[in-house]
Amino acid sequence: MGSGLMRLAAWQLVAGILAALAAWVLAGEAAGRSAAIGAFSVWLPNAAFAVYLAIRTRLGTPSAVGFLVGELFKIAAVVVLLFAFVRHAGVQSWPALIVGLVVTLQANIAVAGFLRKI
Secondary structure, X not given: OHHHHHHHHHHHHHHHHHHHHHHXXXXXXXXXXXXXXXXXXXXXXXXXHHHHHHHHHHHOOOOHHHHHHHHHHHHHHXXXXXXXXXXXXXOOOHHHHHHXXXXXXXXXXHHHHHHHHO
């Protein structure tokens, strides 16, 4: 289970980088930076949660409560990161931030569906 989650997190990072690069090329540096902020704000907590779940699985102590608590912390971390980035880095393109966030969030669904077909 752990390696599959790590692979999904890696693909999610790739999708976030591609979204930021596309925003940079199509709308300029400010949009690229904003899309990267949105992507990173989602990817970092997801990657940390994947590591947490991999460790719990290897230790043989996975539980529903542990999963729900981890998911709660992940959502809180996304909100905190978004707030911190917006406050300190200054987002200059809200549409680009939302695109980076959504592309990164949806990447794991698209990749999981694609990997099942292979």
